[in-house]
Amino acid sequence: MRRPLRLAFAFVPTVLFLPAIARGESVAAVVETTLETGSKQIRQFAFDGDAETFFASKENPSVSDHFTLVFEQPVSVKSIAVITGQPGPESAGKLETGVLEVSTDGETFTELAKFANGEAREELHAKPIRAIRIKPTSVQDHPLAVREFTIASDPPVAVFEYPVEIAVDCSDSPEMKEWADKVARLCELWYPRLNEALKSDGYKPANYIKMRISSSYNGVAEAGGGNILGSTKFFKAHPDDVGAMIHETVHIIQRYRSRKNPGWLVEGVADYIRFFLFEPGKIGPINAKRARYDGSYRTTAAFLAYVTDKYDKSLISKLNVHMREGTYKEDLFKELTGKTVQELDEEWRESLKR
Numbered sequence: 066m067r068r069p070l071r072l073a074f075a076f077v078p079t080v081l082f083l084p085a086i087a088r089g090e091s092v093a094a095v096v097e098t099t100l101e102t103g104s105k106q107i108r109q110f111a112f113d114g115d116a117e118t119f120f121a122s123k124e125n126p127s128v129s130d131h132f133t134l135v136f137e138q139p140v141s142v143k144s145i146a147v148i149t150g151q152p153g154p155e156s157a158g159k160l161e162t163g164v165l166e167v168s169t170d171g172e173t174f175t176e177l178a179k180f181a182n183g184e185a186r187e188e189l190h191a192k193p194i195r196a197i198r199i200k201p202t203s204v205q206d207h208p209l210a211v212r213e214f215t216i217a218s219d220p221p222v223a224v225f226e227y228p229v230e231i232a233v234d235c236s237d238s239p240e241m242k243e244w245a246d247k248v249a250r251l252c253e254l255w256y257p258r259l260n261e262a263l264k265s266d267g268y269k270p271a272n273y274i275k276m277r278i279s280s281s282y283n284g285v286a287e288a289g290g291g292n293i294l295g296s297t298k299f300f301k302a303h304p305d306d307v308g309a310m311i312h313e314t315v316h317i318i319q320r321y322r323s324r325k326n327p328g329w330l331v332e333g334v335a336d337y338i339r340f341f342l343f344e345p346g347k348i349g350p351i352n353a354k355r356a357r358y359d360g361s362y363r364t365t366a367a368f369l370a371y372v373t374d375k376y377d378k379s380l381i382s383k384l385n386v387h388m389r390e391g392t393y394k395e396d397l398f399k400e401l402t403g404k405t406v407q408e409l410d411e412e413w414r415e416s417l418k419r
């Protein structure tokens with residue numbers, strides 16, 4: 066069944082966008098489309114700065130379909146070019162008849178150019194644009210391939226540097242589909258920032274993740290083998306707990322395989338990213354009497370935040386590299402800070418009492 070993919074920007078708290086804009090950097094984009102993805106040729110491949118990768122639809126598009134790039138805020142666009150059809154001499158999947166449309170508010174669209182030989186391009190004289198979309202003007206007799214959007218604008222729109230698609234499976238809980246779609250889009254939106262925090266040389270993160278919400282699963286949420294599993298019961302009762310899915314997305318990015326990595330630290334890093342990058346200020350109080358550095362989850366996250374602030378701003382990044390490469394050892398804390406983990410623990414617990 067084909068269902069429209071509705072992305073509610075209202076769902077994404079504005080504050081989550083603010084840091085990037087405040088720094089005067091590029092603007093983020095999301096893809097909205099009615100088209101399902103075919104053969105893992107994910108949506109974000111259409112705007113990843115690489116014309117060799119492409120989005121492919123599963124079905125043949127019709128006039129009610131669209132493929133839209135929405136920006137987090139309007140940008141002053143100078144030119145747009147869109148190329149459809151797969152790379153290679155046959156260039157399968159070209160848009161035969163269709164238009165390129167733009168919108169200043171993300172809702173009302175006007176035609177900008179017609180596609181000819183699968184391509185459309187136009188100059189815009191610095192018009193403020195919030196969204197750009199491809200629309201077929203007749204039923205196509207084959208699936209659509211979108212190779213690349215190229216946009217010149219001020220500020221620039223960031224291409225998907227870590228292209229990803231989180232495919233939602235709610236087959237046993239269809240009532241969770243809308244929630245899961247929104248959470249999947251949110252995790253996709255955060256994927257670049259999570260990856261920046263946990264990058265390492267030669268590491269390429271997954272670009273296709275399955276997120277299944279299941280009524281027969283009795284835990285809260287878990288990640289493994291490139292998949293995320295969440296509980297229908299839990300998320301029905303706690304729809305605001307999207308941070309739990311950010312935590313699982315971090316596990317996918319960590320992709321640690323070494324048995325030398327202590328579980329408390331793996332969970333602590335995931336919760337550090339959640340509580341100090343994604344939702345700062347939400348960690349809640351840490352009990353000074355019972356806290357221990359290896360208390361896992363948010364307790365370890367708070368410990369890591371203390372050591373990061375006081376000793377090494379790139380602590381998480383360094384721990385991540387060692388855990389990913391299988392070279393983690395407890396002495397690392399001493400090497401990085403000059404103090405053993407036990408000494409740091411005592412210092413941190415003392416600071417909690419103040």
Ligand SMILES: [Zn+2]
Pocket residue numbers: 312313316332335
């Ligand atoms: Zn976890």
